[in-house]
Amino acid sequence: MALKHAFVDLGPLRRVPVYRRLWFGQTASGFGSQMTIVAVLFQVWDMTGSVVWTGAVGMAQALPLLVFGLFAGSLVDRHDRRRLYLLAMIGQAACSVLLALQAFFLHLPVLTLLGLVAVQACFSAAGAPAARTFLPLLLARDELAAGLALTRIGFQSAMLAGPALGGLVLGVWGVGACYVVDALTFCAALWGAFGLPAATPSGARPGLRGVVDGLAFLIRAPMVRGALLTDLAATVLSMPISLFPLVNAERFGGDPRTFGLFMSAVAVGGVVASALSGTFTRRARQGVVMLVGATAWGVALAAFALATDPWLGLAWLVVAGAADTVSVVARSTIVQLHTPDAMMGRVTAAEQLVGRGGPELGNLRGGLVAAATSGTFALISGGVACVAAVMLIAASTPGLRRFRL
Known part of the structure; x- marks a missing residue:
């Protein structure tokens, strides 16, 4: 019995269908996001041959979070969180579609490519905190730690296997296919989000306040x-x-x-x-x-x-x-x-x-x-x-x- 209790507690996945759908959608989109990171790095290197530009990919992903992160959190506390999360998922999926189109047909300049990455990161900066607000609503107090551990497993699985999967897809079908897969994984995230309860907080003061x-x-x-x-x-x-x-x-x-x-x-x-x-x-x-x-x-x-x-x-x-x-x-x-x-x-x-x-x-x-x-x-x-x-x-x-x- 002690050995059984040592392993990850799957109770939240078994007992809470809404959490199970949210976890599956987030894990799937995590794999897609890791594939997109691989594809963007490869495409930028292929376009420029410069480590300065590949380093700029990380800046394009991180700056929106650092600059707008706290303001995004304020938005989450002022509006319907389920609707905001859905809009964030749709925005990220649309950016993945645009990334696929530019890879297949448009061949845009590298600055435009990084701009798309930055816009997608802006949607992510709002979607991530919105998603985390649902766990205390979906899980009992004594199940919250187990739910967070399961979320961590999904994140780690995507970090470990996502880049390898992205490399395989990249090698067989090219960068555009990675972006297409990423867009499709957001469908799973949307499926998980539609079952979430409406959650409108009491409201934060607007803007900097x-x-x-x-x-x-x-x-x-x-x-x-x-x-x-x-x-x-x-x-x-x-x-x-x-x-x-x-x-x-x-x-x-x-x-x-x-x-x-x-x-x-x-x-x-x-x-x-x-x-x-x-x-x-x-x-x-x-x-x-x-x-x-x-x-x-x-x-x-x-x-x-x-x-x-x-x-x-x-x-x-x-x-x-x-x-x-x-x-x-x-x-x-x-x-x-x-x-x-x-x-x-x-x-x-x-x-x-x-x-x-x-x-x-x-x-x-x-x-x-x-x-x-x-x-x-x-x-x-x-x-x-x-x-x-x-x-x-x-x-x-x-x-x-x-x-x-």
């Missing part, structure tokens, strides 16, 4: 603030991805096979933790789970930096990936349970910003520290700083330690 109200809530809500600060501590202070090439060169001879395994090991740990998520989603003390997960992330990365054997290093990266998934699921559970419905759109938008911006800042921090010292020192100092910051958050936010579902 609504954004300010959301930020004020984050400042005065210790549980939500502590959860988001824990995520920032883990990502900004100890994100390791940018350091992998240097550490591989410093400690393991620059072997490209080792470098590739570094990239995969963190993802493998996340998948394993998701598969065994029953071990932590069924626990009542989600605040402690989050703090332990974030601490384990920092410790594992520091231990990876000290490992002289590549297999031991890979094992520590697997531990880090598992700890990250544990912390992310518990953090999202805490945020959703401590956010009033009227603020849910703005808070989930802020959580999305933290999840996207924190790793980017962390990779920049790691690179700057490594340039001044070494990759090993950057990893160790980042891991130690992460642990210290998490302990400070735990000490200053006793509610996180005491919180029970």
